[in-house]
Amino acid sequence: MHITLYHSPGACSMATYVSLLEAGADFDVKFILLKNNEQTSPEYAAINPKQKVPFLTVDGEGLTENVAMQSWIAETYPKANLLPSDSWDHKLALSYMGWFGSGIHQHLTRHFKPIKFCTDVNSHADIKAKSLDMYMEQLALVDAELAGKTWFFDHYTVCDSYFFWIYNRGLGEDFDLSGLKNCTGHYNRMLERDSVKKVLAHLPG
Numbered sequence: 001m002h003i004t005l006y007h008s009p010g011a012c013s014m015a016t017y018v019s020l021l022e023a024g025a026d027f028d029v030k031f032i033l034l035k036n037n038e039q040t041s042p043e044y045a046a047i048n049p050k051q052k053v054p055f056l057t058v059d060g061e062g063l064t065e066n067v068a069m070q071s072w073i074a075e076t077y078p079k080a081n082l083l084p085s086d087s088w089d090h091k092l093a094l095s096y097m098g099w100f101g102s103g104i105h106q107h108l109t110r111h112f113k114p115i116k117f118c119t120d121v122n123s124h125a126d127i128k129a130k131s132l133d134m135y136m137e138q139l140a141l142v143d144a145e146l147a148g149k150t151w152f153f154d155h156y157t158v159c160d161s162y163f164f165w166i167y168n169r170g171l172g173e174d175f176d177l178s179g180l181k182n183c184t185g186h187y188n189r190m191l192e193r194d195s196v197k198k199v200l201a202h203l204p205g
């Protein structure tokens, strides 16, 4: 099986990258640098018309969307135990990842690039302030979910990889997350993992 992850440092492909390492997968990483707009190159658009990362190819077949990739990784490497086996907890894990992907990620994107959502530059400060508020509202809910827990479930799962990026990207936007004690504890535990150390250190060139 030949696996390639298309990745940009700092982007949500970090979550997929962490999970592939946690799974012990053998894979290649190809950098698509968002800071250079490489996702819009004709070559990349030809293989991934959505022009986003992460993008995973497995023996030439392509998969987009973190939720799908994370599930595929967990199912393909069952020994790594990256999703709960109990049916209800498994759906709860999908629910967490759906929430991170569609309920929280968007606030980071709006804060990072308000121009994508509103051409009136005078409104950008307002969009950024609202997206920060909405991100913090959601993270307060995650903080409550993580109370008394090491990971989202009773063992490490792909949900932990995914939330690592949600928190890391908030830090990248200079959000003060220190009041979120449980999320911060989770992030600090993530920083101790070899997978995360490798992803943070792996830069192009």
Ligand SMILES: N[C@@H](CCC(=O)N[C@@H](CS)C(=O)NCC(=O)O)C(=O)O
Binding pocket: 011, 012, 013, 034, 039, 051, 052, 053, 054, 064, 065, 066, 067, 101
């Ligand atoms: N729904 C997608 C979101 C992917 C996404 O928005 N990726 C961002 C990076 S975090 C991206 O590639 N942005 C480039 C662009 O929008 O031009 C997923 O969950 O994988």
